[in-house]
Amino acid sequence: MKSKGYLQHLLKQYRAIVILYFAISIIVYPVSLLLQSLSREDWWGFDYSPISLAVMMVVLGAVTPFIVFSFIYDKTKMDTYFALPLARERLFLIHFFFSWLIQIIPALVSNFLAFLIANTITPAEMLKYAGPYSFSKFLVWSGILVLGSLILQLPSMLAILCTTNLFNGFVYALVLHLVPITIQGVWTSSATDYFGYTPSQSFGDFSLTNLEFHSIYVMSSSQDTAGKYLPALAVWFLIALALLALSSRLFKGHKVERTNTAYMVKGFYPAVIAIYGTLLMLLMLNNSFNEIFLYSERPFFLNNVFISIFLFGFVVLFIVEIIRYHGLPKIGRTILFYLAIFAVALGLSFFLNTTVQNRLMKAMPPRDKVAKIELTSADYQYNDEHRQKEIFVYPFGYVTNYSQVTVEAEEDIDKVMHIHREMVDNWLRLDLSARTHESMASYNNPQLRLVYLDSSGHRLLTRSYSVFSLRHRQDLEAVSGIDLINPGEGDPESDW
Amino acid sequence: MLKINNLSKAFADYPVLSALNWEVPDGKVFGLIGSNGAGKSTLMRCISQVYDYDGDISLDGAPIADRKEKLFFVSDEPFYFNRFNTSEMRDYYRIFYPDFDQEYYRHLLELFHFDEKKPLHLLSRGLKRQSIIILALSCKPRLILMDESFDGLDPMVRLTLKRELIKLVDAGETSVIISSHNIRELEDICDEMALLEKKQIAFTQSLEDLRQNYHKVQLGYSQAPAAEVFEKMPVLSYEINNKVVTVVYHGDAARQEIEATEPILFNPLPLSMEEIFVVEMEVSQNEK
Numbered sequence: 123m124k125s126k127g128y129l130q131h132l133l134k135q136y137r138a139i140v141i142l143y144f145a146i147s148i149i150v151y152p153v154s155l156l157l158q159s160l161s162r163e164d165w166w167g168f169d170y171s172p173i174s175l176a177v178m179m180v181v182l183g184a185v186t187p188f189i190v191f192s193f194i195y196d197k198t199k200m201d202t203y204f205a206l207p208l209a210r211e212r213l214f215l216i217h218f219f220f221s222w223l224i225q226i227i228p229a230l231v232s233n234f235l236a237f238l239i240a241n242t243i244t245p246a247e248m249l250k251y252a253g254p255y256s257f258s259k260f261l262v263w264s265g266i267l268v269l270g271s272l273i274l275q276l277p278s279m280l281a282i283l284c285t286t287n288l289f290n291g292f293v294y295a296l297v298l299h300l301v302p303i304t305i306q307g308v309w310t311s312s313a314t315d316y317f318g319y320t321p322s323q324s325f326g327d328f329s330l331t332n333l334e335f336h337s338i339y340v341m342s343s344s345q346d347t348a349g350k351y352l353p354a355l356a357v358w359f360l361i362a363l364a365l366l367a368l369s370s371r372l373f374k375g376h377k378v379e380r381t382n383t384a385y386m387v388k389g390f391y392p393a394v395i396a397i398y399g400t401l402l403m404l405l406m407l408n409n410s411f412n413e414i415f416l417y418s419e420r421p422f423f424l425n426n427v428f429i430s431i432f433l434f435g436f437v438v439l440f441i442v443e444i445i446r447y448h449g450l451p452k453i454g455r456t457i458l459f460y461l462a463i464f465a466v467a468l469g470l471s472f473f474l475n476t477t478v479q480n481r482l483m484k485a486m487p488p489r490d491k492v493a494k495i496e497l498t499s500a501d502y503q504y505n506d507e508h509r510q511k512e513i514f515v516y517p518f519g520y521v522t523n524y525s526q527v528t529v530e531a532e533e534d535i536d537k538v539m540h541i542h543r544e545m546v547d548n549w550l551r552l553d554l555s556a557r558t559h560e561s562m563a564s565y566n567n568p569q570l571r572l573v574y575l576d577s578s579g580h581r582l583l584t585r586s587y588s589v590f591s592l593r594h595r596q597d598l599e600a601v602s603g604i605d606l607i608n609p610g611e612g613d614p615e616s617d618w
Numbered sequence: 619m620l621k622i623n624n625l626s627k628a629f630a631d632y633p634v635l636s637a638l639n640w641e642v643p644d645g646k647v648f649g650l651i652g653s654n655g656a657g658k659s660t661l662m663r664c665i666s667q668v669y670d671y672d673g674d675i676s677l678d679g680a681p682i683a684d685r686k687e688k689l690f691f692v693s694d695e696p697f698y699f700n701r702f703n704t705s706e707m708r709d710y711y712r713i714f715y716p717d718f719d720q721e722y723y724r725h726l727l728e729l730f731h732f733d734e735k736k737p738l739h740l741l742s743r744g745l746k747r748q749s750i751i752i753l754a755l756s757c758k759p760r761l762i763l764m765d766e767s768f769d770g771l772d773p774m775v776r777l778t779l780k781r782e783l784i785k786l787v788d789a790g791e792t793s794v795i796i797s798s799h800n801i802r803e804l805e806d807i808c809d810e811m812a813l814l815e816k817k818q819i820a821f822t823q824s825l826e827d828l829r830q831n832y833h834k835v836q837l838g839y840s841q842a843p844a845a846e847v848f849e850k851m852p853v854l855s856y857e858i859n860n861k862v863v864t865v866v867y868h869g870d871a872a873r874q875e876i877e878a879t880e881p882i883l884f885n886p887l888p889l890s891m892e893e894i895f896v897v898e899m900e901v902s903q904n905e906k
Contacts, residue, residue, distance in 0.1 A: 127713035134706075135699050198695040205666040207687035207714045378668050379629055 124208060125216055132190075132220045139189060140224050143182065147228035150174040152235035159244040168248045170240045170255055172263055175229055179267065182225045183274025184299055188291065190221040191282050195291070200378045214373040218279065218366070225271045233264055269355055273362040277301075280365055283372040284390035286383050294390070297398050302358075304401045311408035312474035316483045317549045317557075318585035320516050320571065391446060396463055399439060403467035404474075406431045411475045436460050483546055486539065487574045487582035493530070495538050496573040497602045500524035501609035515571055516586045518609075525604040528575075537601045541594055542572060545587055568595055568606035619643055620665070620682075620761055620793065625673035627657070627664055634660045636817035638673070642761075642795060645787050648822075649804035650797040652814035653899050658797040659694065661814065662765045665795075666691035677761060687715055688760035692767045696746035698738040704749045705734040708756070715757035723756035729778060744770045751779065755786060764796045768803050780807045801892040813895060815902040825891070832894045837863045837876065838883025851875045854897040866897050 133140065151172055158168070193199035203213065240255035249255070277298035278291075285291040313319075372387065380386050407414070410427045418425045439460050443451035502518040512520045529538060549557070567588040574582040589595045595606055620642040627635040634657040642648055652658050663669040667683055668691070677685040698707055704727075712718045727734055730748055738746055747767055754762055768776060786792050787809075798804050804811065805825065812822040823831075832854075839861050848856040852875070853867040865876060866889065877884070 124713055131710055131713060135702075198693055198697055201663065201666075201668050201691065201693035201695075202697040204668040205686070205689070205691040205693075207689070375670070377670070378663070 125212065128208070128216050129220055129223075132217070136190070136220075136224065139186075140228075143224055144228040144231070146178060147175065147232040148235065150178050151232045152239055155236050156239050156243060159239060159248065162245060162248070169252050170236065170244065170249075171252070172233055172236065172267070175232055175267070176270070179225060179229055179271050180274060183271055184278050184295055186221045186225055187218075187275050187278040187282055188288070188295070190217050190224075191279070192288075194282055194376070195286070195288050195381060197378060197381045200376075200381065204376075204378060210374045210376070211370050214370050218275075218369070221275055222272055225275070226268055229267045229271065230264055233260065233267060266355065269359055273358050274299075276362050276365040276369065279369045280372075283369055283376065284387040286381055286386045294394055297394055301398060301401070304398070304405065308401055308404050308408060308474075311405055312411070312471065313478060313482060315412070316479040317546065318483055318587055320584045320586040392459070395439070395442065396459075399435070399460075399463045400467045400470070403431070403435050403464055404471050406435070407467055407471035408475065411471060415472075415475075432464060435464060439463070480550070483550070485583060486543065489536075489539065491576050491582060492535055492539070492574050493577040494528050494575045495535055496526065496528045496571075496575060497538070497598070497604065498524055498526045498571040498573070499569055499604065499606040500571075501569065501607045503609075515569070518569075523607065525607060527602045527604045529602060534601050537597070538572070541597050541601075542585075545589065545591070545594055548591060566608070566610035568608040570598065570606055619678060620795075621674075621676045621679075622665070623674040623676075625661075625664060625671055625675065627660055627669060627671045633817060635664070635671075638818045640812070640819045640822070642793055644760075644791040644793055646810055647783055647787055647794045647796065647808045649801070649808035649811045650795055650814060651799070651801055651804065651811060651895055652797075654799075656814045657817060658814055659765050662691065662763045662795070662797060665689075665761075666763055685760070687717075689763070690715075690754045690757050690759040690761070691763045692750055692754050692765065694766040694769075696738075696743070696750050698746065698749070701737055701739060703735050703737050704732065704752065707738070707749065707753055708734070711753050711757055715759070717758040719756050719758050722758070723752065726752045726755060726782070729782070730775065744772065744775070747771060748775060755782065758790075758792075760791060760793065762792065762794045764794065766798050768796065768798055768807070769800065776803065776806065783807060801895050802890075805891045811891070811895070813898055813902070815899060820898070820902055828891065828894055829889075832866065832868050832889055833873070834864065834866045834887045834889040834893065835876070836883065836885040836887055837865060837879070837881035838885075839863070839879075839881055843879065847879060854901055866893065 151174055154174065155170055193203050204210065206213065208216075237255055237257075237260045240249070244255075278295040281295035281298055282291050285294055377386065385391065410431065414422050414425045414428045422428050436457075440451070440456060443456050498513070498515060500513070500515040500518060500521045501523050502521060503523045504512070504520065505522045512522050513524060513526075515521050515524060529535060567590055569586065570589050571584070571586045573584045576582055589598065589606060599606055620640075622638060622640040625635055625638040625640075626633065634655075638661070650658050650661070660669065664671040665675055665682065666689060667686060675682045677688060682689065699710070702710075708718075708723060726732070730752060732745075732748060732752060738749060741749065747770055751764075751767060754764075768779075771779065783794055787794065796804060796807065808825065810822055810824045811828060813820040842861050843858065843863060845858060848858070848863065848865065851867075852869070852872045853865050856863055856865045862883075863881075864887070867873060867876065
């Protein structure tokens with residue numbers, strides 16, 4: 123009874139916010155869909171997916187906990203809230219649940235209205251590109267909205283509970299919200315530049331895309347490949363549950379007397395700075411890794427880029443420390459803290475760019491699982507007349523000039539895998555200057571994409587290569603029966 | 619009965635309350651006094667579970683955390699939701715206090731001539747305090763904690779409130795603890811006084827006992843007495859002005875020693891509650 127009554131009270135207390143959320147949700151999605159449908163403009167590429175709603179929910183997920191839990195930064199209010207005959211955990215859960223409800227109910231109503239509009243008012247011609255807004259799509263998107271909004275408010279929740287004033291809370295919440303995207307950035311910056319790397323179907327063998335969760339990503343990916351977003355959602359749902367349990371515990375042990383003082387949870391500031399600082403340094407080092415470690419003529423610590431990154435990171439940390447301590451920090455402690463962050467980032471960058479990349483380069487699916495291998499060779503030429511047979515091939519994008527064959531004989535599979543292994547080994551034996559030269563030569567060598575498939579047709583591994591060795595080219599052509607296309611040799615059918 | 623056993627509370631590394639023990643019997647209005655920083659508000663917040671603490675606090679034998687619906691804490695800053703009026707705040711507190719007495723609430727509104735529909739943010743500080751006190755009393759808790767909640771109330775309201783508190787205390791088992799710097803105000807309302815000094819309850823006594831046991835006398839001597847004479851006596855304070863000495867003392871032993879100095883004048887003076895606590899606090903602080 124208490125919980126129900128309290129939820130009703132919160133609804134009354136925050137009625138203005140609830141009305142505002144309803145208004146925004148309806149304007150950004152169903153109203154805009156309705157206007158587009160009535161105007162009958164922009165038919166080509168017309169998209170009814172709730173991306174705008176997802177963007178809105180990212181913002182609301184970050185901001186709403188600050189509204190619903192604003193009492194935490196006010197000692198007078200805390201006197202009343204904590205003195206109430208209500209267990210602290212229950213008080214926390216009611217507020218958290220309310221914060222979630224006022225975001226999700228307007229979003230679900232909006233989604234339902236949009237579903238109705240797309241199925242009644244939107245002209246059928248406009249739906250040619252995206253397909254009909256089916257009930258199953260509606261359910262999937264509603265489910266994503268429900269889980270997404272639950273997850274998205276937890277970084278802010280954690281920041282609120284670990285800080286003692288609104289400004290700090292906002293800053294830390296922003297940082298915590300950026301962590302998943304930054305991790306994704308770090309990963310892609312360290313694992314997208316190896317021999318054989320193939321985007322779009324990448325990471326088939328080593329997926330860290332699961333670390334990326336924000337509803338915009340999920341919304342957009344859910345349109346393309348059914349279920350692709352599920353691992354990401356599952357990982358982040360589990361993390362969200364852990365964060366929820368942690369938040370509940372922090373709320374229970376909340377020290378009211380520390381409100382508006384230096385800290386609420388002692389290790390929070392160094393932990394956040396250490397984690398996010400390491401990620402940012404790692405991102406910068408990864409992006410300049412080759413320049414610093416591979417192609418530099420000087421030792422890495424004398425490399426200009428390395429020195430610049432090192433100094434830049436220190437200056438940023440020093441400024442953050444000044445803001446944190448409202449004055450000059452202890453310089454010795456700051457230097458030690460920074461050196462620790464930088465050393466970890468440097469070590470991780472080296473590990474990711476060498477060990478992990480080598481592992482990705484050498485990766486081969488287990489032989490007993492491979493049922494067939496699809497070999498595709500293409501060049502960058504694109505012919506509108508042949509558009510119906512276009513495919514996406516890295517690094518050229520969509521092409522119409524390609525050869526493709528699938529080998530299924532056990533003997534042929536063994537041969538292709540053997541050649542594949544030899545190509546990688548040869549590459550690893552090349553010295554660095556030769557690698558640089560060869561890697562620039564994708565337009566002067568035959569291009570080959572290998573897709574390993576199991577007996578049910580699932581991709582086991584996808585890799586794209588420039589085939590440098592003439593022997594490998596000849597062997598591959600012999601086993602596959604197709605001609606490998608070399609963009610540098612030109613297309614006999616083309617006028618180019 | 620509120621029972622506090624071995625209560626300790628520290629902020630960072632600074633102890634505010636240390637191994638504090640206190641029993642508050644039912645049906646009493648207790649005044650809690652102490653110097654600035656003595657820990658009155660901290661004690662209130664520990665009892666009301668706003669602060670975590672070490673030690674045990676129980677109400678009627680059960681941990682107070684399990685009896686929070688029998689406890690109402692009125693903070694020194696009146697609390698209300700933005701644009702809410704007293705009637706809406708009543709609905710809020712009714713969610714948590716099952717014993718909320720609607721009829722009594724109406725009675726209090728009439729008694730204080732209070733407009734429950736007026737938004738609280740438009741009211742003066744004193745009226746906001748009245749509002750929260752009306753709500754606190756209407757919740758019919760077993761224990762009401764008021765942290766300097768009487769400051770700013772006009773004399774008429776204070777008198778009315780005093781009468782209501784006395785009725786409430788006499789009628790049931792409600793106890794009230796009121797902290798204040800204004801001893802004069804507490805004197806009007808409380809049955810008993812407690813002094814919080816040196817991180818503990820230094821003493822508790824009924825007002826009657828305090829008035830009977832503490833004395834202030836003016837002594838006259840034929841020759842100016844030496845200060846050492848009074849220094850050695852168990853008096854609470856003394857002030858020598860040539861041949862006239864003003865002494866505040868407590869108990870018969872001190873009186874006998876004073877009489878032994880054979881003053882030619884022994885003139886009892888009125889002693890206010892405020893003077894009693896000022897000298898007690900001075901004594902307590904000097905002992906530090």
